[in-house]
Amino acid sequence: MTATILAILGMALATYATRASGLYLMRGVVVTGRLKAALDALPPAILMAVIAPTILTTGIAETIAAALTATAAFMRLPLVFTIVVGVASVVLLRMVFS
Amino acid sequence: MSSTLRDFRQGVFDVLPVLVAATPIGLLWGTLAAGKGLVPFEAWLMSATVFAGAAQFVAIEVWRDPVPWVLLTVTALIVNIRHVLMSASLSRHMGSIDHRFHPLMMFLMADENWAFSERRALTTPLSLGYYFGLALPMWFTWTTSSIIGAIVGRSFGDPAAFGFDFAFSAMFIGILAGFWKVPRTGAVLGASAIAAALAKLYVPGAWYIVIGGIVGMVVAALLHRQGETS
Numbered sequence: 144m145t146a147t148i149l150a151i152l153g154m155a156l157a158t159y160a161t162r163a164s165g166l167y168l169m170r171g172v173v174v175t176g177r178l179k180a181a182l183d184a185l186p187p188a189i190l191m192a193v194i195a196p197t198i199l200t201t202g203i204a205e206t207i208a209a210a211l212t213a214t215a216a217f218m219r220l221p222l223v224f225t226i227v228v229g230v231a232s233v234v235l236l237r238m239v240f241s
Numbered sequence: 242m243s244s245t246l247r248d249f250r251q252g253v254f255d256v257l258p259v260l261v262a263a264t265p266i267g268l269l270w271g272t273l274a275a276g277k278g279l280v281p282f283e284a285w286l287m288s289a290t291v292f293a294g295a296a297q298f299v300a301i302e303v304w305r306d307p308v309p310w311v312l313l314t315v316t317a318l319i320v321n322i323r324h325v326l327m328s329a330s331l332s333r334h335m336g337s338i339d340h341r342f343h344p345l346m347m348f349l350m351a352d353e354n355w356a357f358s359e360r361r362a363l364t365t366p367l368s369l370g371y372y373f374g375l376a377l378p379m380w381f382t383w384t385t386s387s388i389i390g391a392i393v394g395r396s397f398g399d400p401a402a403f404g405f406d407f408a409f410s411a412m413f414i415g416i417l418a419g420f421w422k423v424p425r426t427g428a429v430l431g432a433s434a435i436a437a438a439l440a441k442l443y444v445p446g447a448w449y450i451v452i453g454g455i456v457g458m459v460v461a462a463l464l465h466r467q468g469e470t471s
Contacts, residue, residue, distance in 0.1 A: 146308035146310050148283070150300075150309075150314065151286050151287045151290065153311070153313060153317070154290075154296065154300060154317035155290035156314070157314050157315070158291050158292070158296060158317055158321045160318070161318065161321045161323075161324035161328070162321075162324045162327075163347045164325050165324070165325055165328025165329035165331065165332050166332050166343055166347060168329040168332075169330075169332050170332075174333060176465065177465045180462055181458040181462040181465075182330050183461065184460070184461030185326055185454060185457070185458055186355070186356055186359045187421075187426060187429060187430055187433075187457070188429055188430070188432075188433040188453060188455075189327065189433075189453070190352065190356060190413045190416060191413075191433040191437065191453060192433050192434070192436070192437035192449060192451075192452070192454050193295060193453075194409070194410040195434040195435075195438045195449075195453060196438050196441035196442075197409075198434075199434060199438040200438050205407065205410075208407060208411075209410060209411075209414060212411045212415070216414050216418035217418050217421070221258065222259070222412070222416070223257070225411060225412075225414065226408055226412050228411070229404075229407055229408070229410065229414065230404040230407055230411060233404045233407040233411075237404075
């Protein structure tokens with residue numbers, strides 16, 4: 144087996160292990176109170192953490208584009224228009240700030 | 242129409258904008274993978290079996306010759322460690338779904354279809370039809386755009402010139418807005434963003450995602466008041 148295939152299989156197994164482990168982690172656990180509040184906050188907190196370095200530490204164009212995208216999102220625009228606003232504004236802002 | 246088919250169609254409808262955004266991202270990834278020497282089949286195989294955008298971009302960043310397969314495996318584990326928390330959270334909503342499908346559901350759990358499932362679970366019980374309506378088109382789009390990128394990517398030019406590199410962030414911002422319930426959500430998001438950005442600057446590797454997620458959870462737990470129902 145080549146090292147490339149070995150690497151892909153290793154990555155696939157490691158990734159599947161992280162995805163499957165949650166099934167067993169919560170078995171029989173009753174979630175209420177503070178633990179429930181914490182778990183309910185996980186989806187937005189994780190999504191935010193994934194993109195935070197891009198939108199906060201890349202440059203002023205990306206930060207302003209993120210603010211404009213968030214404005215579009217909170218105006219309840221359909222997701223596809225929100226993405227168009229983000230992509231178009233980052234292209235324009237990079238021209239302005241480069 | 243059966244409720245399974247109706248839920249499946251609703252899932253496909255919800256995930257369509259994500260497919261639009263994921264296509265250029267997959268093309269970009271395939272192009273980069275080919276640049277590092279992966280043949281189209283290998284690029285497809287990684288997208289089909291790993292199926293995790295962030296981890297795959299990091300892997301291509303790390304990729305070199307000879308292929309450091311141990312380092313790549315450990316890196317995938319670290320980047321995807323957030324899936325432990327995500328699948329634990331999602332499993333709370335899977336009680337009414339046949340257990341035999343749970344392993345396949347977890348295999349197909351990406352950030353986007355997970356986020357949509359969590360959001361639907363706020364109002365409606367999660368069903369198998371809805372989940373596969375989200376996940377199967379995602380898997381097909383991601384694998385197909387990856388292999389096309391690996392075959393013909395170079396002829397498209399630089400994706401950053403068209404702002405496609407920002408599509409990922411814009412999509413996440415759009416999905417995030419759906420989770421906004423109370424002003425407290427703002428505190429959770431602010432704490433998570435600051436913690437993740439600082440961790441990215443000062444902590445080596447890809448730990449910033451887990452750090453941001455945990456800080457957000459801690460803030461939510463601290464702001465929780467006794468006797469609250471939601």
